[in-house]
Amino acid sequence: MAEETRERVLSIRDLDISFDTSNGTMNAIRGVRLDLYKGETIAIVGESGSGKSVTAKAIMGIMAKNQHINGGSIMYSYTDDEGRKETLDITKMSEDEVRKTICGKHIAMVFQDPMTSLNPTITIGKQIMEGMVDHYHYSKEEARKKAIELLDDVGIVDPEKRFGQYPHQLSGGMRQRVVIAIALACNPDILICDEPTTALDVTIQAKILNLIKDLQKKKDLSVIYITHDLGVVAQVADYVAVMYAGRIVEKGSVDEIYYDPRHPYTWGLLSSMPDLSTNTPRLFAIPGNPINLLNQVKGDAFAARNPYALQLDFEKQPPMFNVGGKHRVASWLCHPKAPKVEMPHSLRVKIDNMLKEVNAYGKQ
């Protein structure tokens, strides 16, 4: 892969977001740094409350009233209608500006629950047309034609008929296809998928993931997946960022994260993934609860739940260590002077099994 020729579309630097609550200030995002290249798929993984959705919404300029961006930048680069390269810092724009210039038109989003993300009182056709009419001032006829094409693109049979129907007349899988059609209506460059398959049947999940993959190729999209489902990540992503308590603790290519995880939190996540190959009587769960971000975080936020934590992990926040390739880890365990710590034995076995399988069948 020619590293230099890749075009960077999104670059998040040191993003810091907090919420004012009645109990004090909650520091939800604490210095996130992430890049997205054209045509690439990255996955942000983490448990509930780790800040993945807040990050995604910040990219869309959707902010709660009590939310503050304290620092950092979200640089979005695109080629405008006249072919000039433009770069905007989304954090410096007002909510209205982001809505008018970026949302839908350049960055679109697919939400978790298709049952609730469509307006029940408006026909799906009108909901797809809305963005086109607002952003590009398409005529009704043009918009209608494009909407029916889009419905066809996302694999909805008989789009003419579906165009005039209401969301309650469609199944969950179909609704998610409609949501994807809405997202693609204005030809965005970036598609953010916030747990796009969590609310769907397992059988539909794979279909929706494949649909997004196909559309990504066809329309040259960059995709950000936000999920806690490591199975989904393995299927779709090129690059993975593991988030914990508002920070990215480990990031790298899918192979690096799955076959060579370095952060104890990633070990925990992978260990708690059910599989049939290892002979463990109980499913592993990471002990303890995520830390309360209302308090000042000292050292590594995961230290308290981490059986491998060093004294230093409790005292000083670890920097991102480069462990080779694109792989970066925020743990003192990766410091050259740190004592050598191996991942848990059961996980080692699990990964070895995965590797064996991959080698046996060849990588898809």
Place this chain on the structure above:
Amino acid sequence: MKRIALAVVTLFAITFLLFLLMEFLPGSPFNDEKLNETQKALLFAKYGLDKPFFTRFFIYLKNLIHLDFGVSYVITIDLPVRTMLATRLPVTIRIGLQAMILGVLIGLILGIIAALKKNSAIDTTATVVSVLGFSVPAYVFALLLVYFVAFRLQWLPIRYNARQPFISSILPTISLSMYIIATMARYARSEMIDCLNTDYILLAKAKGVTQPRVIRRHALRNTLVPIITVVAPLTVGIITGSVVIEQIFGVPGLGQLLLLGVTNNDYNVISAVALVYSFLHIVIMLVVDILYGIIDPRIRVAGGEK
């Protein structure tokens, strides 16, 4: 069709119940002390009141089909009740409608603004207004309005005047609408807040729809659906409220007639007014059901679409 049949059955049941209740009422329409027993018996015979209960009931029903409500026994002797209704009904409907429109509009606007500016001074004001509207009875407002606006400031007439129906109906309208404003504001606020937190509002934002459009296109309509359900029972408040309010402002409407009828044991008047009230209520419920379907496609009754 089924609903209309149901409405007719309901009206029938109400008529029967009214008849039964009046049968058990003590006293008779003819309470003049100068009347002796024979004269009373003659009057009873004249109006057919000496006949057995069920016979009377069926005669009444038969006449009702021709919209004949009988004649008044006491208030204006021998005047057909239909004539009495014809002059009074428009007045009551006028004030009721005015109060309804005013109340719903102001209530909605107040509630929606409060929701959009949650926790602001406007929101607090709206909350105070709705708590007041809830807890203070309509007649207290009526008396306050009479004292300050009509008596002290002399801006508006105290009593209803048929020659200036609009000007003189302003105060009764305002008094009647206070409860509606309060209820509407409270519901509209909470529905709007719920609605703004839904996923489809988030999706609309993500589509790049500007905030005013998000509210107009997506939030308003979904806010209205549950609110319509509240409007129907509110009309009952208008009806019961009108009895008191019409008395205070001297409005020659149905409410006043009902009160007159009850104090004089004027059977035909009581049942006619009660029937008209029930009929109005049933019609409003039907209209609300139809409105529901128009606003929310999920509730459209079978046959509307396939």
